[in-house]
Amino acid sequence: MYLEQLQCPRCEETYAADELRNLCDCGSPLLVRYDLGRLRDEVPRSDVERGRDDMWRFSAFLPVPEGEIVSLGEGMTPLYSLDGYAGQIDMDNILIKDEGYNPTGTFKARGAACGISMAAHLGAETVAMPTAGNAGGAWSAYAARAGLGCVIAMPEDAPEITMKECSLYDARTYLVRGLISDAGRIIGEACGKYGWFDVSTLKEPYRIEGKKTMGLELAMQLGWRVPDVIVYPAGGGVGLIGIWKALDELERVGWIGSERPRMVAVQSEGCAPLVRAFESGRTDSDFWEEATTIAGGIRVPKALGDFLVLEAIYASDGRAVAVSDEEIVEALHAVARADGSFICPEAAAAVAGVRQMREDGDLALDDEVMVINTGSGLKYADLVEADIPVLDVDDEIIISPEEG
Ligand SMILES: Cc1ncc(COP(=O)(O)O)c(C=O)c1O
Numbered sequence: 001m002y003l004e005q006l007q008c009p010r011c012e013e014t015y016a017a018d019e020l021r022n023l024c025d026c027g028s029p030l031l032v033r034y035d036l037g038r039l040r041d042e043v044p045r046s047d048v049e050r051g052r053d054d055m056w057r058f059s060a061f062l063p064v065p066e067g068e069i070v071s072l073g074e075g076m077t078p079l080y081s082l083d084g085y086a087g088q089i090d091m092d093n094i095l096i097k098d099e100g101y102n103p104t105g106t107f108k109a110r111g112a113a114c115g116i117s118m119a120a121h122l123g124a125e126t127v128a129m130p131t132a133g134n135a136g137g138a139w140s141a142y143a144a145r146a147g148l149g150c151v152i153a154m155p156e157d158a159p160e161i162t163m164k165e166c167s168l169y170d171a172r173t174y175l176v177r178g179l180i181s182d183a184g185r186i187i188g189e190a191c192g193k194y195g196w197f198d199v200s201t202l203k204e205p206y207r208i209e210g211k212k213t214m215g216l217e218l219a220m221q222l223g224w225r226v227p228d229v230i231v232y233p234a235g236g237g238v239g240l241i242g243i244w245k246a247l248d249e250l251e252r253v254g255w256i257g258s259e260r261p262r263m264v265a266v267q268s269e270g271c272a273p274l275v276r277a278f279e280s281g282r283t284d285s286d287f288w289e290e291a292t293t294i295a296g297g298i299r300v301p302k303a304l305g306d307f308l309v310l311e312a313i314y315a316s317d318g319r320a321v322a323v324s325d326e327e328i329v330e331a332l333h334a335v336a337r338a339d340g341s342f343i344c345p346e347a348a349a350a351v352a353g354v355r356q357m358r359e360d361g362d363l364a365l366d367d368e369v370m371v372i373n374t375g376s377g378l379k380y381a382d383l384v385e386a387d388i389p390v391l392d393v394d395d396e397i398i399i400s401p402e403e404g
């Protein structure tokens, strides 16, 4: 175990890592710190390369004690190229890291596995959270596995499958006539009253550690190097912050050098607080009024960790880009047709962001661009309009050679 303490990235205050803790007293999220010097001396890279076939091969970089891991086999998701789509937008090298292969079908499984393992380890009995949908599905599943109580609140227009997941895993599930920010307020009040552990995005320090494994993994999968650009569909931005933290830790243990990808956050034009902040050179964001987009995972009007996302973007000479819902739907279909991959609408926003950056001259033909497909498109069947002919089996069946 290399876990040392929790540290505030804003005021530097530190806290013990062996008790349940939400935010820093100053209101900032807390980050987990490790003894990376000792890790560097004791853990060879080759150990990790030969490790178990999920994200827990990186357990030296994670806070969960051995024997306390709650896992459904999350992580070690594939990397593959989008040659067809890349050709259409005059690029040579677009890679997808496909998080749709995770338990519950999204990258949220990584944060939930780590967060639930720690909540159980540190003695929580019930966890509670607001969600756009996918995190609720993931945390309910891992809570069921750990035997913890789980309370979920989500917008009433979240994907129906995610409501059913929460209910199936026996979480107490509520639909809110409002946004994730409204759900967050309701959950916060209930946690205060009933003593539940609030596991909202970045309100506990361990979800980000699970998501960090995306960064550890992608560097390993590329042979301990980084791509030129990482494009991430940012809601709370936790995945982006996690990947950035992972690359910093890998450099500190000497497994990669100082090179960094340009970090790009993509949002929807209907909810783009990070893009607005970036475009005016600010280091934090304002609440986005009347947020609306079909990509529910990135419909987050104000991210608690906005300053951390923006810090990574500025430090890496990256960008924040907004795309329209029409472009999102178009990219989702284009990738499916050209490359056989059904990505989620959030990742389709990221893909549309790549197209926009290429058109703006912000990406070179041979830039190696990695898009994080944060979830499987299979959870969003509603977004696909399929006009499929029905054959009547009582008649003679004739299929025309032009159709189907
Ligand atoms: C499919 C999907 N992609 C992206 C996101 C945004 O994640 P983050 O909080 O890391 O920005 C979410 C969050 O709900 C999601 O469900």
Ligand SMILES: [Zn+2]
Binding pocket: 008, 009, 010, 011, 012, 013, 024, 025, 026, 027, 028
């Ligand atoms: Zn602080």
